[in-house]
Amino acid sequence: MRDVAYEMAFRICRRTHDGLAPVSAARKAIEGFAKLAGILEISVTPPWMVASGAGRGGVPT
Numbered sequence: 001m002r003d004v005a006y007e008m009a010f011r012i013c014r015r016t017h018d019g020l021a022p023v024s025a026a027r028k029a030i031e032g033f034a035k036l037a038g039i040l041e042i043s044v045t046p047p048w049m050v051a052s053g054a055g056r057g058g059v060p061t
Contacts, residue, residue, distance in 0.1 A: 009033040 002010075009029040015021035034040035 003036075005033045005036045 009026075009032065012021055012029040013026045016023055016026040031040060
């Protein structure tokens with residue numbers, strides 16, 4: 001039997017697919033489920049992927 005957090009996330013995803021709920025709601029529901037299940041990986045953006053404010057494509061001009 002699946003737990004309540006899974007069922008809620010699944011339900012909101014179905015509603016989003018049907019156009020009855022916003023994508024942001026599905027994202028929040030999945031994040032909440034993942035946190036409760038202990039499977040959410042917090043990703044950190046590597047420094048080289050952050051815009052430096054330099055020229056096009058991060059290449060100094």
